[in-house]
Amino acid sequence: MASDNTVIGESILISGKLTGDEDLTVRGRVEGEVSLTKTLIVEASGVVRANVEVKNAIVSGVVVGNITATESVELTKDGRMVGDIRSPRVIIVDGASFRGRVDMGDLEPNRERSERPAARPLMRPTVRTSSAPPRPPVAAVAAKAPAAKPVPPPQPSRVESRVDARPPSPPKPAAAARPAPPPPPAPPAMAEAGKKKVLVKKKR
Amino acid sequence: MANTVIGSSIVIDGEISGDEDLVIQGTVKGKISLKESLYVENSGVVEADIDTQNVEIAGRVTGNILASDKVELKTDCRVVGDIKAPRILIADGASFKGNVDMDTKER
Numbered sequence: 001m002a003s004d005n006t007v008i009g010e011s012i013l014i015s016g017k018l019t020g021d022e023d024l025t026v027r028g029r030v031e032g033e034v035s036l037t038k039t040l041i042v043e044a045s046g047v048v049r050a051n052v053e054v055k056n057a058i059v060s061g062v063v064v065g066n067i068t069a070t071e072s073v074e075l076t077k078d079g080r081m082v083g084d085i086r087s088p089r090v091i092i093v094d095g096a097s098f099r100g101r102v103d104m105g106d107l108e109p110n111r112e113r114s115e116r117p118a119a120r121p122l123m124r125p126t127v128r129t130s131s132a133p134p135r136p137p138v139a140a141v142a143a144k145a146p147a148a149k150p151v152p153p154p155q156p157s158r159v160e161s162r163v164d165a166r167p168p169s170p171p172k173p174a175a176a177a178r179p180a181p182p183p184p185p186a187p188p189a190m191a192e193a194g195k196k197k198v199l200v201k202k203k204r
Numbered sequence: 205m206a207n208t209v210i211g212s213s214i215v216i217d218g219e220i221s222g223d224e225d226l227v228i229q230g231t232v233k234g235k236i237s238l239k240e241s242l243y244v245e246n247s248g249v250v251e252a253d254i255d256t257q258n259v260e261i262a263g264r265v266t267g268n269i270l271a272s273d274k275v276e277l278k279t280d281c282r283v284v285g286d287i288k289a290p291r292i293l294i295a296d297g298a299s300f301k302g303n304v305d306m307d308t309k310e311r
Contacts, residue, residue, distance in 0.1 A: 008209035016218010016234055022211045030219055112242045 018050075026061070044078050047141050057087075059096075066100075212247045228263070246280065259289075268302075 005023055008014060012028035021037045027048035034040060035053040042048050046061035053068045059079035067073050069087035077095030085099040092098055207224060210216060214230035223239045228248040236242060236250070241258035244250050255270045262278040269275055271289035279297035288305040291301035 005206060005209065006211035006214050007209050009222065009226075011224045012208045012220065012222035012226065014216060014218060014220045016216060018214065018216045018218070020211065020214035020230065022213045024211075024214070028208070028222065107261070 008046070042079075210248075244281075 005025065006020065007025045008028045008030060010027045013030070013031070013131045015031040016029060017033045017035075018024070019035045023039045023041065024034070024036055025043060027050055028045070029047045029049070031049045031166045033052075034048065034050050037055060039056040039058065040048075040052060040054045042057070042059045042061040042063055044060045047064075048062070049064045051065050051068075052063070055069060055071045057063075057073045058068050058076065059067075059074065059081055060076045061079065061172050063079075063081040064083060066084045067081075067087070069085075071087070072089035072091065073085050073087040074091040075081055075093065075096035075098055077093050079096045079098075081096075081098045082100055084103070086105065088104045088105055090102050090104060206291045207307070208222065209227045209255065210230045210232060212229040213274060216232045217234060219237075220226065220232065221237045225240045225243070226236070226238055227243045227245060228250060229245045230247070231249040231251075233251045235255075236252050237255040239257060241254045241260065242254060244259070244261045244263040244265055246262050250263070250265045251266045252265075253266060253270075254265070257273045258276075259269055259271050259274070260276045260278065261281045261283055264282045266279045266284045268285045269283075269287045269289070271287075274291040274293070275287050275289040276293040277283055277295060277298040277300055279295045281300075282301060283298070283300045286303040286305070287300075288307075290306060292304055292306055294300060
């Protein structure tokens, strides 16, 4: 494991350009530029002041700079970041602090439609447990939504606008942003769901 | 075992400094300064000036080496550059081109 994995220890400072085709764990400091074809893990003691280009990034420490990820960026509860994120999947959990823009991309709608439904169910459980117990109905609608997908373009733009609204209080808006975007692809389903809910309330 | 490892597919162009052991299996260009030991393994390629306490080289190093304690060139290593350290070991099979300075007074 250790022989196939790169670790930057706590007392190490690297300044310059770092490139590679393997996972990189940062416990110390890296300044400059980082580009990897695999995963960057910034541990709690790690500080990265760099523009980062990776496949996946998991931030538990501090990142100052922009992250471009081809797959996902995750800010864990101890993660702190200032900078912009560009990635098709962005996960910000309760406790993380973040200031900057998020761009989940609106290009290649075909690809996103196939990726996102697969990605969301993985994220939802953490969202539900952390902040929003009454969400399951919405989640159920969201799960059905991808099957319909008639109008994909609005989806990414809504994600962006909602995500941009996050910074003031990261945890709750983050929870709201994820289940919300799927509805647009399936307006009829939502409308029915809405009517049903209203009817139920009236009966009660 | 050292806790900092630069893996074999990693390329660093810049400066590395720190207070702990460093193992290099990949490529580092620029400058390395440590207060502990540097290990350049078989697959490691270093094109940098090195300033550490100890250096053990089994890979390739191009650059000047300044060590406060010891420099060890192992079998199969290839080193080009000047070495300055109180203790310098060159094993049978090592290839080396450069000056050696074991003058202990200065350090």
